Amino acid sequence: MKIALLGYGKMGKVIERIALERGHEIVLKKDEFNTYDGLATADVAIDFSIPTAAVDNISNCFHANVPVVSGTTGWLEHYDEMAKLCNEKQGAFISSSNFSLGVNIFFELNEYLAKIMAQFDSYKVTMEEIHHTQKLDAPSGTAISLAKGVIENSNYANWTLDEAKNNEIHIEAKRIGDVPGNHTVTYDSVVDSIELKHTAHNREGFALGAVIAAEWLAGKTGIYTMKDVLNLK
Numbered sequence: 001m002k003i004a005l006l007g008y009g010k011m012g013k014v015i016e017r018i019a020l021e022r023g024h025e026i027v028l029k030k031d032e033f034n035t036y037d038g039l040a041t042a043d044v045a046i047d048f049s050i051p052t053a054a055v056d057n058i059s060n061c062f063h064a065n066v067p068v069v070s071g072t073t074g075w076l077e078h079y080d081e082m083a084k085l086c087n088e089k090q091g092a093f094i095s096s097s098n099f100s101l102g103v104n105i106f107f108e109l110n111e112y113l114a115k116i117m118a119q120f121d122s123y124k125v126t127m128e129e130i131h132h133t134q135k136l137d138a139p140s141g142t143a144i145s146l147a148k149g150v151i152e153n154s155n156y157a158n159w160t161l162d163e164a165k166n167n168e169i170h171i172e173a174k175r176i177g178d179v180p181g182n183h184t185v186t187y188d189s190v191v192d193s194i195e196l197k198h199t200a201h202n203r204e205g206f207a208l209g210a211v212i213a214a215e216w217l218a219g220k221t222g223i224y225t226m227k228d229v230l231n232l233k
């Protein structure tokens, strides 16, 4: 497969290595300064850039008729706009706050646990995410997905980085050294606590998941999620 990399930073470089190991060819490495030359020749594009560049990257893919997998976080207020453009152009699109297999299993466990815990108001949920100090957005996209997973399956209404009201989920975002990404969901009562935790040991899992999603998406049209790719529906 011919792959266009939109964003060639920490993630773009790991994705390149894994894509080459799996027999793919890289036809574009887009950073802040170069053009989209070569994009139209790609079978699929993989966007891991920055919050302010994601919308341009994704919409250029739809205009060039190239399926796009986006892992960039911090731009989701524009998601509906991108979904509309994808449908208009009959494009193909997967966006996920986290492409690793482990985190996608963790998302399923989080939703299941939220359904159970919704019956027990003696427990209050909180979340913590820890990432490297270069991360631009807070909270992490993964923490927002986890909060949405709880909100959709309980009486919680919102998440907040500030002090939480009764129906709000507090998210603590910490930036420490080179941490690739840790997420913890905690249900606390007066007598005990229940914790679900995912720890990424490096960036390989995110990158492999994104390449697998790209292999799955190439040649399709429509809007999908990692639940489709991993058959978790």
Ligand SMILES: NC(=O)C1=CN([C@@H]2O[C@H](COP(=O)(O)OP(=O)(O)OC[C@H]3O[C@@H](n4cnc5c(N)ncnc54)[C@H](OP(=O)(O)O)[C@@H]3O)[C@@H](O)[C@H]2O)C=CC1
Residues within 6 Å of the ligand: 006, 007, 008, 009, 010, 011, 012, 030, 031, 032, 033, 048, 049, 050, 051, 053, 057, 070, 071, 072, 073, 074, 096, 097, 098, 099, 100, 141, 206
């Ligand atoms: N969904 C998932 O599984 C994961 C998502 N992420 C997310 O992916 C994104 C990238 O992470 P990471 O690689 O660590 O970040 P980096 O900062 O290392 O890389 C971002 C890259 O984007 C480039 N960039 C800047 N402007 C543009 C532009 N206009 N078009 C294309 N590229 C541009 C930067 O180029 P330059 O160096 O020239 O400024 C930089 O190389 C983040 O949003 C992060 O949260 C990260 C890991 C996993």
Ligand SMILES: O=C(O)C1=N[C@H](C(=O)O)C[C@H](O)C1
Residues within 6 Å of the ligand: 073, 097, 098, 131, 135, 136, 139, 140, 141, 142, 143, 180, 181, 182
């Ligand atoms: O910026 C990162 O590094 C990561 N970003 C994603 C997020 O915001 O959830 C995924 C992963 O945790 C690493």
